Amino acid sequence: MKQLKLAVMALFAFAAVNVSAQDSDNPWAVSFGINTVDVRIPTEFADYAKDYIGTGEWGSNTLPSISRITVEKYLNSGFTLQFAGSLNKVKTYAAIDDIDQLYWAIDANVKYDLNGLFGDTGWWDPFVYLGGGYTDFGRMIDGDFVEGGEGTLNAGAGFNVWFNDNLGLSFQTGGKKEFADKIRDHFQHSLGLVFKFGGKDTDGDGVYDRDDACPEVAGLKEFNGCPDTDGDGIKDSDDACPEVAGLAALNGCPDADGDGIADKDDACPTEKGTQANNGCPDADGDGVVDGKDKCPNTAGPAANNGCPWPDTDGDGVLDKDDKCPNEAGVASNNGCPEVVIKEEAIKRLNEFARAIYFNTGKATFRTGTTGKLDLIAEVMKEYPKANFSIQGHTDSSGSNSLNQRLSERRAKAVLDYLVVKSGIDSSRLVSAGFGEDYPIADNSTREGRAQNRRVEIKLVD
Structure with missing residues (x-):
């Protein structure tokens, strides 16, 4: 014993x-x-x-x-x-x-x-x-x-x-x-x-199903069986960047430049900046971030790209870029007085633009659409000194990033057609995509989504 x-x-x-x-x-x-x-x-x-x-x-x-x-x-x-x-x-x-x-x-x-x-x-x-x-x-x-x-x-x-x-x-x-x-x-x-x-552990992570918050996905005991893919100590369900190790203060996202702004939200992820400038630096404090400031060490107005260069007529267009330096004008007309375009012409342009249809999920035109593009070109030719912005929009179906890229490609497709097929001077046109950010109707209905998939044409001031 x-x-x-x-x-x-x-x-x-x-x-x-x-x-x-x-x-x-x-x-x-x-x-x-x-x-x-x-x-x-x-x-x-x-x-x-x-x-x-x-x-x-x-x-x-x-x-x-x-x-x-x-x-x-x-x-x-x-x-x-x-x-x-x-x-x-x-x-x-x-x-x-x-x-x-x-x-x-x-x-x-x-x-x-x-x-x-x-x-x-x-x-x-x-x-x-x-x-x-x-x-x-x-x-x-x-x-x-x-x-x-x-x-x-x-x-x-x-x-x-x-x-x-x-x-x-x-x-x-x-x-x-x-x-x-x-x-x-x-x-x-x-x-x-x-x-x-006799215990059941479906995902084989050592946490029994009875206590496993994620019973079908292998995880860690400290997270009740849920995974932490990037190993940053934040479980995937709470991690805004689950595949890249980051900081708890930034919901698991990294901050390469240490400016307190997550890389995914930082316009300048490798340069320390400020929240007001979306993470980009502004050395001279003139409100123009260094990447866009032609005089990053000398303060200047944003209208002059951050440089203190002269603007004789005070129209916001630098003399070196102003084709009418002694006559106040607008930037869209190279510093010369604004081109007057009838409101009815802008209305016609957008009526034609609403009839531009694309193949689903693509930036190619549906059959019959090019006729509307030709009508748009005719209106633009009536105002040869006017400049236009072609803007693409989508509904909320799909991811935001995919919708952003699709809207950019569709706006560019319209611009390319007007330049290549219709002979509009490319210097008069710019294109931009805004994805799903600016709906004009309810995305929860089929009719609303159809209205949100659109191209708009605006006069550039």
Whole structure:
């Protein structure tokens, strides 16, 4: 019995550095181990203590081999049903080595996990049990040993120490009470390896489906089974940039230049800038970002591209670019006075533009559309000094980035036709795409989406 107690102390030392919480995800368990039987019932409390720690006069009865097997099924609310089979040799009955009798027992016990009372303790899993069984090894009557067996009432306590989610050591100790005087009341202690199994883990990430917030996608225990693809410590569902490692302060997105603006929102991701300039720098503080400032170290008006160059007529067009430097004009007409175009002409242009149809998801024209483009060209030729902006728009179907590119390509397709096929001077036209950003109707209806897929033509001031 002393060896059994030393083994119990050893498993405590091992478990101190191997922590794995007990759970009910693995409902089945089997154990294989040894058991020891003490058929002497002391009359004094001190004898109980001495006998338990292995220093008493009376020894235990232990086979040096696997002598106890259990099968357990978790029920509910901390209760487990245990079936146990034990085999042993009883050699000490009334005196040391006074008999040599086979001992066997079959028991059914209900265990209750004490963690249900004071909370989960991880690797430490104490329990109490109550049950019954049948034990056979006989008893001494009037100095003669009589073989026999009978049913018993079993009660006791124990604990499991888990090394991981499936493997642990189990210690159990308790008493067996007889009722028919065919055997003697006795103690039985056991120690064995226990294996839990039967848990379901669909994605194989080590988190059982019962506790897995993402049961079909392999993830991490610290995120309840959900993935963190880029390994930045932010689970994918909360990560605005799930495939690129980033910062928690920026919802998981990177900030290469360290200006506090996520790269995906930073117009200058490799140059430290300001929020007001969308992450771009403005060295001279004139409101024109360095990438667009022709004089990045000298403050100047935005109308002069950030340079303090003269504008004699004050029309916002630099003298070097102003074809009418002494006469106030507009930039769209190279600094010369604004070209007057009738409002009715602009209206006609946009009526024709609304009849421009494209093949689905493409920047190619549907049959019959080129006639409307030719009509647009005729109006533009009536005003040879007017400049126009061709603007493409889409509905909200598909991703924003795809819609942006599609709107740009469609606007460019109209411009190319007017220049190549209709002979409009390319310097008079610009094209731009605005994706789904400026709807004119409700995108939730078919009619609304049809109105939002459009081309608009505006006069450039």
